[in-house]
Structures are given as C-alpha cells and as structure tokens.
Amino acid sequence: MSLENLLILVLATLIGLLGGVIPGVSGPMMVVVFLPITYAFEPTQAFILLTVIYAASVYGGMVTAILFRAPGTPESSMTVLDGYAMAQNGQAGRALGVGILASGTGAIIATLAMILLTPPLAALAMNFSSAEFFAIALLGLSIVASLSSGQVSKGVFGVGLGMLLASIGNDPMTATQRMTFNVADLGAGLELIPVMIGLFAIPEVLRRSRLDTNLTFNTKYGKVEVWSRRNLTSVGPTVGRSGVIGTAIGILPGAGAVTAAILGYTQAVRFSRDKSRFGKGDPRGVAGPESANNAGAVGSLVPLFALGIPGSATTAILIGAFILHGFQPGPNLMTTQSTFVYTIFAAILVANVLALIFAKPLIRVLINVLNIPYALLGPAIVIFCIIGSYSLRNSVFDVWVMLLFGVVGYLLMKYNFPVGTIVLGFVLGPIAESNFRRALMMSGGDATVFLTRPISLTIILIAAAILVYPFIKPLVSRLVTPRTSKALDA
Amino acid sequence: MNRTSRRQRLQLEPLVWTGLGVVALIVVIAGVPASTATALQTPRFWPTAAAVIMLVAGLLIASNALAGSRRALSDPVAAQPQDSSGKPAAADPEVLRRYNHLLLIGIIAAYVAALPYLGYVVATFVMAWVLAWTIGVRKILSATLASITYVALTTVIFGILMNVPLPRGRGPFVEISTFFF
Numbered sequence: 209m210s211l212e213n214l215l216i217l218v219l220a221t222l223i224g225l226l227g228g229v230i231p232g233v234s235g236p237m238m239v240v241v242f243l244p245i246t247y248a249f250e251p252t253q254a255f256i257l258l259t260v261i262y263a264a265s266v267y268g269g270m271v272t273a274i275l276f277r278a279p280g281t282p283e284s285s286m287t288v289l290d291g292y293a294m295a296q297n298g299q300a301g302r303a304l305g306v307g308i309l310a311s312g313t314g315a316i317i318a319t320l321a322m323i324l325l326t327p328p329l330a331a332l333a334m335n336f337s338s339a340e341f342f343a344i345a346l347l348g349l350s351i352v353a354s355l356s357s358g359q360v361s362k363g364v365f366g367v368g369l370g371m372l373l374a375s376i377g378n379d380p381m382t383a384t385q386r387m388t389f390n391v392a393d394l395g396a397g398l399e400l401i402p403v404m405i406g407l408f409a410i411p412e413v414l415r416r417s418r419l420d421t422n423l424t425f426n427t428k429y430g431k432v433e434v435w436s437r438r439n440l441t442s443v444g445p446t447v448g449r450s451g452v453i454g455t456a457i458g459i460l461p462g463a464g465a466v467t468a469a470i471l472g473y474t475q476a477v478r479f480s481r482d483k484s485r486f487g488k489g490d491p492r493g494v495a496g497p498e499s500a501n502n503a504g505a506v507g508s509l510v511p512l513f514a515l516g517i518p519g520s521a522t523t524a525i526l527i528g529a530f531i532l533h534g535f536q537p538g539p540n541l542m543t544t545q546s547t548f549v550y551t552i553f554a555a556i557l558v559a560n561v562l563a564l565i566f567a568k569p570l571i572r573v574l575i576n577v578l579n580i581p582y583a584l585l586g587p588a589i590v591i592f593c594i595i596g597s598y599s600l601r602n603s604v605f606d607v608w609v610m611l612l613f614g615v616v617g618y619l620l621m622k623y624n625f626p627v628g629t630i631v632l633g634f635v636l637g638p639i640a641e642s643n644f645r646r647a648l649m650m651s652g653g654d655a656t657v658f659l660t661r662p663i664s665l666t667i668i669l670i671a672a673a674i675l676v677y678p679f680i681k682p683l684v685s686r687l688v689t690p691r692t693s694k695a696l697d698a
Numbered sequence: 699m700n701r702t703s704r705r706q707r708l709q710l711e712p713l714v715w716t717g718l719g720v721v722a723l724i725v726v727i728a729g730v731p732a733s734t735a736t737a738l739q740t741p742r743f744w745p746t747a748a749a750v751i752m753l754v755a756g757l758l759i760a761s762n763a764l765a766g767s768r769r770a771l772s773d774p775v776a777a778q779p780q781d782s783s784g785k786p787a788a789a790d791p792e793v794l795r796r797y798n799h800l801l802l803i804g805i806i807a808a809y810v811a812a813l814p815y816l817g818y819v820v821a822t823f824v825m826a827w828v829l830a831w832t833i834g835v836r837k838i839l840s841a842t843l844a845s846i847t848y849v850a851l852t853t854v855i856f857g858i859l860m861n862v863p864l865p866r867g868r869g870p871f872v873e874i875s876t877f878f879f
Contacts, residue, residue: 245855245860247860248859248860248861361755361758361759361762362715362755362759364751364754364755364758365715365718365719365751365752365755365756365759367751368719368722368748368749368750368751368752368755369718369722369748369752371744371745371747371748371751372722372726372745372748372749372752375744375745375748379741381739381741382733382741384730384731384733384741385731386729386730386741386742386745387725387726387729387730387745388729389729413802414799414802414803415799416833417795417798417799417801417802417832417833417834418793418794418795418796418798418799419792419793419794420792420794420834581834581835582833582834583830583833583834583835584830584835584840584844586829586830586833587825587826587829587830587833587844587845587848588844588848590802590806590825590829591822591825591826591848591849591852592852594806594809594810594822595852595856595862595864598862598864599856599860599862602862602863604810604813604814604865607810607813608810611803611806611807611810614803614806615803618799623711633748637744637748641744644738644744645738645739645744648738648739649739653738653739655738
C-alpha cells in the first residue's frame with residue numbers, strides 16, 4: 209500500500225470515528241457527504257476512503273451510547289443497555305475499553321472472513337447470465353423488509369419510488385425519453401448523489417435546527433482500560449462468539465449490522481451463567497453487541513463485492529459510488545479488478561487494527577468534538593451537501609434536486625418513513641431493469657427464462673420468501689401461538 | 699398541535715400514499731410514450747411496474763390503518779394517536795424554534811437562486827452566516843469566523859485542489875471570485 213493510500217486510510221479512520229461519535233451524524237451521512245470529494249480521487253483511494261469511513265463510523269458509535277445514552281449510530285443501540293449502566297456505576301472507562309476491544313476484534317474477524325469468502329462466492333457467480341443477475345437484483349430489492357424498521361408496506365412503497373425516480377431520463381435500451389416532460393436537465397436522469405444527500409443529510413439538519421443546538425455534553429469518563437487481563441478473561445469468549453455471529457448475519461443480504469448487534473447481545477445473555485447482571489452494567493453486554501455490529505458492518509460488504517447486492521443502506525450507497533466511478537460491483541469485479549478489491553480489503557483490515565491500537569488515545573480527542581455546538585456544525589454540513597451536489601456535473605440544477613429531496617426526506621422522516629428503501633430502489637432498479645430486458649431479448653421474449661434456469665428460480669424463490677414473510681408473519685404467529693399455549697397448559 | 703388535528707393528520711396519512719401511487723401511475727402514462735415492442739420490453743414497462751408497486755403498497759398502508767382504527771373502536775387504549783403502521787405516534791421532541799426548518803429551507807433556496815449571480819464565495823459566506831445565526835449561534839464574531847473558515851476550506855478543496863469550476867457570479871462579483879480562485 210502506497211504512502212498516499214495509507215494517509216487516506218488514517219484520515220478515513222479518523223473521519224469515520226468522528227462521524228460515529230457525533231449523534232445525528234450517521235455512517236450513511238458521512239459516506240454521502242464525503243462521496244463528492246472522491247470525484248477527483250483514483251478509484252482505489254476513493255473506495256479506501258468510503259469503505260473505511262463506513263467501517264469506522266460503526267466503531268465510533270459506541271462512545272456516546274456508553275457515555276450519554278445517545279447511540280452515535282443505529283448499530284450501537286444495544287450497547288446503551290449495559291454500556292450506559294456501566295457508566296452510571298462509575299465504570300465508563302472500562303465500558304469504553306471493552307467496546308474498543310470488542311469492536312476491533314469483531315471487525316477483524318469479519319474482515320478475514322470477507323477475504324476468504326468473497327472470491328469463491330464471486331467465482332460461483334461468474335457462471336451467471338442476465339436472468340441470474342436479474343434474480344440477484346431482485347434478491348437485493350427484497351431486503352427492503354430489514355430496512356423498513358417494521359413498516360414493510362412503506363418500505364415497499366419506497367423501493368417503488370426509488371425505481372420510478374431512477375427511470376427518469378433516457379431509456380437504457382431504446383434512448384426513449386421517460387418522464388422528462390421536455391425539461392432539458394432531466395434528459396440524463398436524476399443523479400444519485402443529490403438524491404441521497406437530500407434524503408440523508410439535509411433532513412437531519414432541518415430537524416436539529418428546531419432543537420437546542422447549543423447543548424454540549426458532560427464528557428468525563430475516567431481511565432480507559434482496553435488490554436487488561438480482566439477484560440480479556442471476562443469478555444474474550446463473548447467477543448469471539450459475537451464476532452462470528454455478526455459476520456454470518458452481515459453476509460446475509462438485508463440482515464445488517466443492527467440485527468447483528470441484537471443477536472450479539474442475546475447470545476451474550478444466553479451463554480452467560482449469571483443472566484441477572486445484564487442490563488445493570490455487565491461488560492459482556494457491551495462486548496456482545498459491539499463485536500457483532502462491527503463484524504456485521506464488514507460482513508455486509510461480502511454480498512456487495514461478490515454479487516453486487518447491498519446488505520444495508522450504506523452498502524447501497526457504496527454501490528452507487530462504484531457505478532459513479534465506472535465500476536459494476538459483482539463477480540466480474542473480482543476477476544477484472546482483483547488488485548483493486550484486495551487493496552480495499554487490506555485497507556479495511558489495517559484500519560481496524562489501527563482503530564484497535566489508537567482508539568484509546570483518539571477517544572480523548574474525539575470526545576472534545578462533542579463540545580462543538582451543532583449550531584456551528586450544521587452550516588458546515590449544509591455547505592458540503594451543496595457543493596457535493598453541484599460538483600458532480602457543475603450544475604445548479606442538481607443543487608435544486610438536493611434541496612427538493614431534502615424537503616421530501618424531512619417530510620418522510622416526520623412519518624417514520626424508511627428512506628433507505630428509496631436508495632435501494634434507485635440503485636438496484638436500473639440494474640434489475642437492464643438485466644430483465646437483456647434476458648428477455650436473449651430468450652426471444654420468453655418470460656419463463658427466469659423460472660427455467662435453476663439458479664435464477666432458486667434466487668427468485670428466496671427473494672419472494674424474504675419479501676412475503678413479514679406480511680404473513682402475524683398470521684403464522686397466530687397459528688402457532690394457540691398450539692404452543694395449549695402445549696404449555698397441558 | 700391539539701389531539702384532534704393530529705388525529706386528522708394521521709387518518710389522512712394512509713390516503714396520501716395511495717394518492718401518490720395513483721399520481722405515479724398517471725405520470726408514467728403521461729410521461730413515457732407507448733411503444734410497439736413486446737409489452738415486457740417496452741420503455742414503459744419498468745416505470746409502470748414501479749408505479750404499480752407504489753400503488754399496491756399505498757393500498758396496503760391504507761388497509762393496515764383501517765384495521766388499526768377498527769381495533770381502536772373496540773379497544774379504548776388503542777384509541778391513542780397512531781401512525782399508519784399501527785405504532786403509537788412518536789411524541790414531538792423538545793422543539794425550541796418551531797418554524798426554523800422552514801426558515802432553513804427558505805435560506806438554502808434563496809442561496810441556490812442567488813448562486814449564479816453572486817458567485818460561490820459571496821453567496822456561501824452570506825448563507826453560512828445567516829444559517830449559523832438561524833440555527834443558534836448568537837455571537838457575531840463566532841458566526842463570522844465560522845463562515846470564513848467554511849468558505850475558505852471548501853474553496854481550497856473544491857475550487858483549487860479539485861478544479862471544480864465554482865460559480866463566479868456576474869458583474870462585479872466576478873472580480874471578487876477571481877481574487878479567491
């Protein structure tokens with residue numbers, strides 16, 4: 209790795225940790241805000257910056273979860289339970305130390321798994337044709353349920369909206385103008401970046417502008433204890449177990465790091481002899497979710513690199529970034545750009561080792577950032593959003609698009625709408641459409657091509673099952689519960 | 699917001715999604731020309747599929763809300779305000795500046811409209827200062843220093859290092875912009 213790449217890596221680690229530490233500045237927001245800066249970068253450097261920011265933001269999220277009961281990222285929500293309780297018991301420093309140890313180890317376990325598993329998975333996918341790629345895109349779209357926070361109908365609506373927005377402009381096959389209504393700026397379609405910036409970054413600034421923006425935190429936490437014998441013996445097995453669980457969950461398309469954190473916590477409780485201490489400040493209650501969420505975040509990069517489908521909202525944004533830089537993530541990337549891919553893998557590994565070593569002294573610096581009031585950070589975020597949207601095509605029209613989607617995003621946020629699903633539809637819609645039409649063209653218009661090829665059929669059935677399950681889940685529960693109650697009564 | 703108006707808003711919300719689905723379908727029919735190709739391969743097929751997905755999802759949201767309101771009639775506890783997913787509606791957090799978000803949208807819109815005329819440096823400095831003040835900075839020096847820092851930083855990164863042709867404005871503002879980048 210060159211010195212330049214190493215500098216970018218260190219910078220990205222710092223930015224990611226910083227983003228994770230500040231509540232209201234999420235991982236997707238950091239990736240979206242920094243994406244425009246990568247326009248001028250070499251692709252390798254661009255993706256070192258973006259993927260490491262993503263991985264490190266999950267790492268940083270635990271700090272405010274432990275100290276202030278305010279998870280810096282959604283992935284750190286479970287860390288609040290025992291982390292904040294430890295802080296209340298005067299063990300904030302130890303909780304931070306356990307968090308650092310668990311986060312770094314979990315992410316390293318997942319990175320090693322990613323290096324081992326991505327190539328064979330991509331090699332398997334090399335035999336796929338357009339029908340299979342359409343099925344994979346459909347599988348990617350079916351993760352909508354996990355991005356919907358329990359509101360699957362709204363999530364499906366969001367996917368449809370994203371697909372519709374992505375269809376504006378030239379039709380990829382016939383160059384017919386779709387939904388442009390003679391607006392010249394719409395001819396090339398809506399750009400992903402202004403849409404994403406609008407949906408993710410602007411609404412949060414609008415929301416926070418109504419609250420007390422001059423609040424700062426009380427940032428006293430005592431001595432941070434990372435590599436002590438006490439930590440290694442008490443949380444070591446939990447860290448290892450949750451790291452493996454988190455990796456497996458992350459690899460499943462749509463399961464994501466939040467699910468991994470929940471499972472990491474429940475597994476930590478399940479394997480414990482004394483379960484009564486959980487929720488009252490047990491270090492394993494910090495180690496379990498932190499190891500699993502970091503492993504899950506890295507694990508979700510496996511389907512991204514191997515199959516070209518996102519495992520989370522942030523990886524959907526990363527797919528957009530790949531396309532922006534002229535790459536099509538998926539099995540071909542592993543064979544045609546293997547050096548590029550392995551450099552990114554190495555960067556993630558090094559970033560996690562660096563974070564594990566330097567997180568302790570860095571926490572002191574990062575926490576000082578929390579003393580900067582949001583009233584000063586807000587304008588900076590808005591300016592970066594504006595210039596990021598403008599510099600894509602040097603077009604003021606894109607800034608208007610960003611503002612429009614900022615307002616839309618704010619309204620959607622008021623209705624608890626899962627905006628990540630719009631991005632999912634926007635990114636995967638065109639991939640699904642082009643492969644769908646190509647497969648039909650190659651089969652002479654025979655639509656059964658998707659069902660006669662075994663791999664395509666299997667993937668479509670899995671996608672359908674993932675999509676339909678949340679809708680039939682209440683019915684299944686109703687059918688199962690009476691039987692279970694009767695059995696218990698008997 | 700009083701409880702009655704909030705409930706009305708929440709009852710109207712499911713219909714909004716269905717309405718948006720219908721609008722999407724109309725936009726597709728009006729905005730994508732019909733083609734002689736096989737139905738599945740026409741340029742209209744995919745956007746139509748997207749609009750139909752929106753419409754079906756909108757109808758599902760509406761039916762869920764209807765089922766929720768029926769449950770509310772039979773269960774007084776469930777009669778509390780709910781959103782369309784059937785979950786209790788989130789309480790408003792401690793809002794200090796009720797219309798600040800609208801002000802911010804207005805400021806950014808005015809900035810984007812003025813950008814081609816005032817140029818990046820002047821327009822961004824003014825916007826950053828007004829934004830900082832609107833969001834809550836109450837010291838003139840802090841707002842001014844922050845605005846200068848943001849403009850300087852972004853001009854150096856994007857205008858000079860990345861060669862992004864930032865707007866230079868018109869008339870006398872071109873001279874001001876040329877002085878910086």
